[in-house]
Amino acid sequence: GAGVSQSPRYKVAKRGQDVALRCDPISGHVSLFWYQQALGQGPEFLTYFQNEAQLDKSGLPSDRFFAERPEGSVSTLKIQRTQQEDSAVYLCASSPSHGGEKLFFGSGTQLSVL
């Protein structure tokens, strides 16, 4: 596709459910980032991949959050036992360079935990 694609666009989960959010980066992009954007806030870094290697996961809020990019392309962010505080927009971004000097963002997945 022409841009970064994220699915689903909206996700409603009951507290305690597991969810999986998908990101299809621009083809050939080396770097992939996940950000969390709470209502009225700026995006906050979660994790960073260079190809299939997860080089930085310092932003993941708890061990309920897990991300993978097994073949260096599509990435999945999984949240186990969702809590209300997990409600946010989850943004994926990719970059053609290792450093990510220019990020291309997807439209995000809006997660609501009831």
Added chain:
Amino acid sequence: AQSVTQPDIHITVSEGASLELRCNYSYGATPYLFWYVQSPGQGLQLLLKYFSGDTLVQGIKGFEAEFKRSQSSFNLRKPSVHWSDAAEYFCAVADITGGGNKLTFGTGTQLKVEL
């Protein structure tokens, strides 16, 4: 740790008027600075970035920003605002120590344009 402050939560300007959005950063070394724009329901789009060199950088859509080290600022400007510029604007600073440009964003400034 790096941080970004955008002091104005909301700004309203008339179409055709000039615009300046403020951004102050805190970072120990030479900063990599960015401005992104986010329209409702859309992802963020890069307007411009500063890495080094000329402190006045030009971006897309007629925007420019000036890096002022003495003031730790990176304010975004546009001489004449168009109604389509209404959106939320985020300033960000990159932490390059981890090998990737992990961005720290400000809380954003919501721009409203009056016709």
